[in-house]
Amino acid sequence: MGRERRTLLTLLFIIIGMFGFTFALVPIYDAFCKVTGLNGKVDITNSGIVRYKDPGADTKGRSITVEFDVNRNQRLKCDFSPEHPVLQITPGKLTLTSYYIKNLTDKTLIIQAIPSISPGIAAKHLKKLECFCFNRQTIKPGEALNMPLRFWLEQEMPEEVKRLTLSYTLFDMTEFKKEKTDGT
Amino acid sequence: MNSYTTATHATTADAEHTHAHGPAPGLLRWVFTTNHKDIGTLYLWFSFIMFLFAGALIMGVRAELFKPGLQLMDPNFFNQLTTLHGLIMVFGAVMPAFVGLANWMIPLMIGAPDMALPRLNNWSFWILPFAFAILISTLFVEGSAPNFGWTFYAPLSSTYGPKSTDFFIFAIHLMGISSIMGAINIIATILNLRAPGMTFMKMPIFVWTWLITAFLLITVMPVLAGAVTMILMDRHFGTSFFNAGGGGDPVMFQHIFWFFGHPEVYIMILPSFGIMSEIIPTFSRKHLFGYTSMVYATSAIALLSFTVWAHHMFTTGLPIWGELYFMFATMLIAVPTGVKVFNWIATMFKGALTFETPMLFAVAFLIMFTIGGFSGLMLSIVPADYQYQDTYFVVAHFHYVLVPGAIFGIMAAVYYWLPKWTGHMYSETLGKFHFWLSAIALNVTFFPMHFLGLAGMPRRVPDYALQFADFNRIASTGAFVFGLSQLIFLYIVIKTIRGGEKATSRVWEGSHGLEWTIPSPAPYHTFTTPPQVD
Numbered sequence: 001m002g003r004e005r006r007t008l009l010t011l012l013f014i015i016i017g018m019f020g021f022t023f024a025l026v027p028i029y030d031a032f033c034k035v036t037g038l039n040g041k042v043d044i045t046n047s048g049i050v051r052y053k054d055p056g057a058d059t060k061g062r063s064i065t066v067e068f069d070v071n072r073n074q075r076l077k078c079d080f081s082p083e084h085p086v087l088q089i090t091p092g093k094l095t096l097t098s099y100y101i102k103n104l105t106d107k108t109l110i111i112q113a114i115p116s117i118s119p120g121i122a123a124k125h126l127k128k129l130e131c132f133c134f135n136r137q138t139i140k141p142g143e144a145l146n147m148p149l150r151f152w153l154e155q156e157m158p159e160e161v162k163r164l165t166l167s168y169t170l171f172d173m174t175e176f177k178k179e180k181t182d183g184t
Numbered sequence: 185m186n187s188y189t190t191a192t193h194a195t196t197a198d199a200e201h202t203h204a205h206g207p208a209p210g211l212l213r214w215v216f217t218t219n220h221k222d223i224g225t226l227y228l229w230f231s232f233i234m235f236l237f238a239g240a241l242i243m244g245v246r247a248e249l250f251k252p253g254l255q256l257m258d259p260n261f262f263n264q265l266t267t268l269h270g271l272i273m274v275f276g277a278v279m280p281a282f283v284g285l286a287n288w289m290i291p292l293m294i295g296a297p298d299m300a301l302p303r304l305n306n307w308s309f310w311i312l313p314f315a316f317a318i319l320i321s322t323l324f325v326e327g328s329a330p331n332f333g334w335t336f337y338a339p340l341s342s343t344y345g346p347k348s349t350d351f352f353i354f355a356i357h358l359m360g361i362s363s364i365m366g367a368i369n370i371i372a373t374i375l376n377l378r379a380p381g382m383t384f385m386k387m388p389i390f391v392w393t394w395l396i397t398a399f400l401l402i403t404v405m406p407v408l409a410g411a412v413t414m415i416l417m418d419r420h421f422g423t424s425f426f427n428a429g430g431g432g433d434p435v436m437f438q439h440i441f442w443f444f445g446h447p448e449v450y451i452m453i454l455p456s457f458g459i460m461s462e463i464i465p466t467f468s469r470k471h472l473f474g475y476t477s478m479v480y481a482t483s484a485i486a487l488l489s490f491t492v493w494a495h496h497m498f499t500t501g502l503p504i505w506g507e508l509y510f511m512f513a514t515m516l517i518a519v520p521t522g523v524k525v526f527n528w529i530a531t532m533f534k535g536a537l538t539f540e541t542p543m544l545f546a547v548a549f550l551i552m553f554t555i556g557g558f559s560g561l562m563l564s565i566v567p568a569d570y571q572y573q574d575t576y577f578v579v580a581h582f583h584y585v586l587v588p589g590a591i592f593g594i595m596a597a598v599y600y601w602l603p604k605w606t607g608h609m610y611s612e613t614l615g616k617f618h619f620w621l622s623a624i625a626l627n628v629t630f631f632p633m634h635f636l637g638l639a640g641m642p643r644r645v646p647d648y649a650l651q652f653a654d655f656n657r658i659a660s661t662g663a664f665v666f667g668l669s670q671l672i673f674l675y676i677v678i679k680t681i682r683g684g685e686k687a688t689s690r691v692w693e694g695s696h697g698l699e700w701t702i703p704s705p706a707p708y709h710t711f712t713t714p715p716q717v718d
Binding site: 003004007008011012014015016018019021022023025026029030033073112114118120121169171172173176 | 300301364367368371372375376402403404405406407409410411414422424425427428429430433436439440443501503
């Protein structure tokens with residue numbers, strides 16, 4: 001019976017370990033995406049850490065076309081549009097643009113904008129100083145806002161990236177009351 | 185390979201004691217039984233019922249697809265049918281059938297008196313009827329049954345899942361617990377209860393493939409359990425594993441799911457490989473060619489299966505180096521699989537072949553599984569996959585590996601061992617009739633799907649463009665014939681249980697292995713004294 005018990009304990013250990021490993025995959029996946037810029041995911045939590053330094057005239061004469069794209073999820077009833085659909089941007093230069101949003105419902109909405117960048121390799125070279133996506137936004141019934149976005153493209157942006165798309169998807173987080181919302 | 189000396193006195197002793205230690209009378213025998221043969225029978229019948237049920241569901245789908253337009257059902261019900269068909273076929277038909285075969289055959293093949301953990305064995309079976317009762321009940325509750333496909337991608341199952349998704353999650357948890365317990369039992373049996381002299385490299389290949397499959401099961405079933413748990417938490421506990429709005433990522437669901445899902449497809453085929461490696465030598469009257477390479481090839485397939493999951497996700501925006509890696513890793517699996525196919529053909533080469541029903545199924549397996557393997561290779565080519573992704577080509581591919589692969593493997597095994605289980609020979613004429621009808625209908629059903637997919641017909645649609653009408657009509661006709669021909673199989677099995685020509689203990693002229701040294705039908709208790717293996 002001793003041998004059988006040992007087999008059993010080893011197997012139970014593997015099973016519990018694999019169940020735990022599944023949940024460990026979540027932070028592993030996030031870390032992997034952050035390091036590789038895979039999935040076009042931009043870190044939206046590090047707003048305080050980014051430091052912008054004006055490179056002066058050292059711009060190599062490059063200009064990158066940036067398209068601003070918007071989506072609304074869960075049939076969210078609001079107007080959402082970028083100030084400019086397309087901008088020509090010189091890497092290294094700080095750019096300020098904004099997004100217009102209007103709540104078309106008679107309820108207060110809590111929304112979260114999630115950015116995604118295509119091609120994915122460009123994601124880690126797009127840096128934001130200020131973004132409405134850093135926090136959840138509370139919008140009163142009928143309220144209209146211009147939400148700022150201040151960003152720059154790093155000069156390390158790969159040469160082959162001539163055109164990139166910054167896309168925001170709006171998620172309705174009104175039901176998610178558990179976490180604190182920050183409308184400031 | 186190796187030869188066996190039958191422990192004759194043990195067999196005689198069995199015969200003497202059969203009376204005293206036979207099965208308990210009455211129907212409750214089946215509820216309380218801890219006998220590996222009883223539990224194997226329960227598993228096999230259960231999987232057969234589920235096979236017919238899930239098959240009936242897909243008859244509805246094929247009827248709807250018989251001609252363009254919506255005629256029989258609304259699209260949401262169509263989606264419920266495809267979802268439940270997939271889930272029940274995978275978890276209710278194929279997997280329990282293999283566990284049933286393992287229960288019946290592994291103790292007989294390694295000379296063990298029973299499974300190592302008989303009570304656990306009873307429990308792992310009896311969870312299943314409840315799990316599937318819960319899953320199937322979703323068809324009858326208010327609202328919709330699960331309608332997101334058997335892959336239950338988030339957010340279809342999290343944000344947008346119907347209320348019955350929670351039933352589905354609980355049912356998956358139960359099925360997972362059952363599979364894990366079954367796998368623990370099989371590993372414990374194989375590692376600890378082999379007859380004296382049966383070293384690892386003397387084990388029959390079926391036992392080897394099941395040992396490896398069981399390790400795959402205990403490694404990936406917890407991952408599936410984790411995935412459904414995360415969906416449950418996203419639905420009810422305010423987490424955001426897969427909700428992008430809360431910082432999660434729906435693509436991560438696909439990574440987790442396919443990290444389970446790819447080893448899962450090998451769980452559904454490796455035991456079939458083992459069955460083929462038993463049947464082909466018997467009817468070729470030769471020993472298996474390349475036993476050692478078979479063992480290593482099976483292990484290699486199992487290990488590689490953990491490294492290729494993202495080939496299901498080429499179009500989700502993987503970086504180019506990721507696509508290249510997963511493409512080449514996937515193609516690499518063709519190497520050990522090729523070794524196995526080569527070995528089976530080499531076993532038949534210059535053998536004294538006869539084509540009884542099990543052998544017919546085995547040869548059909550060999551040919552059609554290889555077709556499915558080749559379409560899998562086509563799918564692994566990244567640029568081509570952009571065309572094939574989510575079309576009927578994928579449906580054709582995985583049905584070619586699952587129907588002539590897993591299902592034909594199970595049917596071959598049933599015909600091969602049925603005389604040992606029942607003590608009667610099945611009707612060879614009816615068996616061959618069942619085989620030819622199934623084999624032809626199967627190709628009529630699934631071969632046109634290749635063309636449909638290449639022409640651009642998407643999966644999981646209840647309606648389609650007019651140019652797909654002809655091939656769909658052919659496929660539906662084939663599906664109806666295939667479905668009905670399984671009733672012949674049911675008839676053959678019942679007829680064989682009730683009577684027929686007496687089977688000898690050897691059953692087949694070319695058979696070798698411990699299971700053929702005991703009488704047919706196999707006594708209720710076997711190998712109470714372990715046989716000696718040289």
